[in-house]
Every structure is written in C-alpha cells, then in structure tokens.
Amino acid sequence: MNVPQSYRLVRRDARAERTVVRLRTGATFGGDEIAICAGPCGVESAEQLETAARAVAAAGANVLRGGAYKPRTSPYSFQGLGEEGLKLLRHAADRHHLAVVTEVMDPRDVEKVVRYADMLQIGARNMQNFPLLREAGATRTPVLLKRGLSATVQEWLLAAEYVLLGGNESVVLCERGVRSFDPATRNVLDISVVPLLEDMTHLPVIVDPSHAVGIARLVPPIAVASVAAGAHGLLIEVHPDPASALSDGAQSLDCAQFEALMRRLAPVAEVAGRRLPRRYRVVSTESASKPDSAVRSSSSGVRLA
Secondary structure, eight states, X not given: XXXXXXXXXXXXXXXXSOOOXXXXXXXXXXXXXXXXXXXXXXXXXXXXXXXXXXXXXXXXXXXXEOBSSOOOSSTTSOOOOTHHHHHHHHHHHXXXXXXXEEEOOOGGGHHHHHTTOSEEXXXXXXXXXXXXHHHHHTTOSOEEEEOOTTOOHHHHHHHHXXXXXXXXXXXXXXXXXXXXXXXXXXXXXXXXXXXXXXXXXXXXXXXXXXXXXXXXXXXXXXXXXXXXXXXXXXXEEBOSOGGGOSSOGGGOXXXXXXXXXXXXXXXXXXXXXXXXXXXXXXXXXXXXXXXXXXXXXXXXXXXXX
C-alpha cells in the first residue's frame, strides 16, 4: 500500500498497535466490541429523546446520538435546540447509562459542547473546517470525523491528521457515503473503504448507513454489510415516530425496527470476530444448552445473552 508521507500521524505504521478509542462510559471503538451509536437526527423535545434513549439502550446500544446543532441546507429548516438540546442529551444518556456523541459546527461552540458530550462529531459539511479541526484537536475529547460529501480518502485522512496534530489521538473515522449523480439513494456508500482503511490507518472506522442511503428500509441490510466488512461501529438514526421527525425522518428507524436490526446483527458480528454491546451477544452452544434466565432465543433462532 502506497501511503503518502503527508500522513505522519494517522498512517498505519505510525504506531505499533491499532488505536482503540474509549469513552468514559466504557464504550469502545476499535476493539472486539462493536460500538452502536443510535438516536434521533435532531433533539426535538425531552419526551422524544427520553423515548428514543430508553429504546436504544434496551436494544443494546451503548452511545446516544442526537443533534443539538443542525447544519441544514435550508435556513428555514429546523436548526436544533442548541445548548438546551445538549442538556437534554446529557440527562437522557445518564438516565440510561449511555455515552453522548453530538455534532459541533462552530469552533466557538467546542468548549460548550465538551461540557455535555463524551464525543464530538464533526460532520460531513465540516470535514475541512480547519479551525474546527484544530479546536477539536486541542480538547482531548474523542472525535468522530465524518467523510465529506465528495471527499477523497486522502482528504479525509488529512483532516484526521489535523486533529491528531493538535494532540488529540482519539479519532474515529465515519464513512457516510459520498455524493453522486444518481438520486436513487441519498448518497453512494463506499463500503470498500472499511477494509481499505484497515491497511492505511491505525484509526478505527465506523459506518453511518442512515445518511448513506437515506431510506429507512435500506438501513438494516447496509448496517449488516458494514459489520461484515469489518466496521468497528455503526451510527444509526432512530426516532420514536419517524413520520413526525423534524429532520431526516425518511431515513430513521423506529424503535421496533432498531430492536429487530440488533437481533439481526448479532450472528454477523460473531462471524466477523466481534461482538455487540451488552444484551446482543451470541453465546456458545454449550452455554445455550444450560438453563439460564439470562439466555433466550431470538426470532432468528440465534441464542442471545
């Protein structure tokens, strides 16, 4: 693999071991356990967020995602609740023992967002917002860096280099699809970058199937394929009532659909040499043969703990 010398810090041979990013709640990106980040696109109300947080936690997610600040194409679209949304995220996450990942858009808001979040998301539209990257690099708070709308892999890795150069080594790359000429799906998911980046960088890589396809019924198969390809985690939009969502309802799973997806992911994660957080872990045949109230059968016949 010909890796340009400009990747001084993110290149695979820059360190002996692959990076494992750990959040204070115990959620990890890059280890044997797959990180499942789930929640609504935008924080709309305390009731909406509480319902979503309770559902995703019960299904086995370990990170609550939600937007307090929303970058929207139209200035007339819902822009998020700002700091009030951050407070709601923190409260709901603490109630259900989840970590928080949320987007920061402005370098001037980084310090504020860090007070509430366990992980800073730098979205696709801000992947090359270099002042923001530098500010995030100075915080030491883990960063989830999404691939830009039309960014090459090289541009994406160099954006990560900015964060590491600032002293923050806890960076997770998130593939969310790139813009193309075809409107059949929201974006085109380049799932090949998951194994490609295994060779190019020591940083963990996750996939956002919700933004990749933009169609809720396509999210589960793409999520399964991402785990099979070796993704270290998933970022999935879940809303209690997608039809009433103020942003991205068409690509959001409802709570029951998310529960079904987690059941479907369990055996795939096992085959890929990984495991899901908490509840949804495939147990051995020997364990499954023993009476245990903590072991039950899924609808697919897989024994889950």
